[in-house]
Amino acid sequence: MSFSGWEPKKLWLTPPDGGRSTEAAFAEGFDSRADGRSLVSADLDGDGDLDLVMRNRAAPKLQLFENEGLAGNVVELSLRSDGGSPFGEGAQVFESGRLFPVMLARGYASGVDPVVHIGLGTRAVAKLEVQWRSGLRESLEVKAGQRVVVVEGAGVQQATPFTPKPRPEALPFPSTLSALGLTSTKEFTVVQLFLKGCKPCADEVPALKAIEGKVQLVSLGLHEGPALEEAAKSLGITWTIGPLPHGIADVLSSSGSLPLPLLLVYRKGQLERVLPGPRALSTLVP
DSSP states (O other), X not given: OOTTTTOOOOOEEOOTTOOOOEEOTTTTTOOOOSOEEEEEEEOTTSSSSOEEEEEESSSSSEEEEOOOXXXXXXXXXXXXXXXXXXXXXXXXXXXXXXXXEOXXXXXXXXXXXXXXXXXXXXXXXXXXXEEOTTSOEEEEEEESSEEEXXXXXXXXXXXXXXXXXXXXXXXXXXXXXXXXXXXOSSSEEEEEEEOTTOHHHHHHHHHHHTTTTTSEEEEEESOXXXXXXXXXXXXXXXXXXXXXXXXXXXXXXXXXXXXXXXXXXXXXXXXXXXXSSXXXXXXXXX
């Protein structure tokens, strides 16, 4: 047992304009409850943004949090010094009034990548001042989108563009029946989302049976194969069923979970309303 275990992690996001920071650990997938003891931020995949690695007291011993967001304008500096540390330890980088020290350790038991990561917002060029441990001070201009090697007294010696990151595809919002892989056979189509063991979903079934002849009824479950049929049977669903297409649950989710019960009402193939249960069906479906 640990006195500091199971504490929720915090992740603070600051807007590019420097406005008010907001806590976003859950929304950004950093809500681990593991007993973290050390944390390292580094650009592990060379795509220009910082990933996180957390070392925990107990299993899982290591957790990797890959940054899948789209990187803005960024430069990364690897400093080399012959007279001092080969990693440039002790040097300081200044950019737009901000200080970035070159360090090999930070926090409790956390060794860190000595690369200096500088976010530039909308600026395409970084104007830098490097204060070396020897006392030498150099001015540099570096274009965004690359990692550069800076050698004391010799300036930029090598520049490597970041690995391109594919732009994530937008998840399909079910604004039409075709987004669900369905076609319209009646003016109104009511799509029920269901899950085995969902009592509110079972409570919907009698109300849906009452309109079965008036509308096209389809139930889409968060199951596949035999488990889909088993779940539908356990809830008393007797009309057309199918699996919920991949990604649709994420689009409709709230705070990381799909709110059930949930009905999607379509008219002539177009989404008319999203209902939390069948109560308001009578106002939409004649």
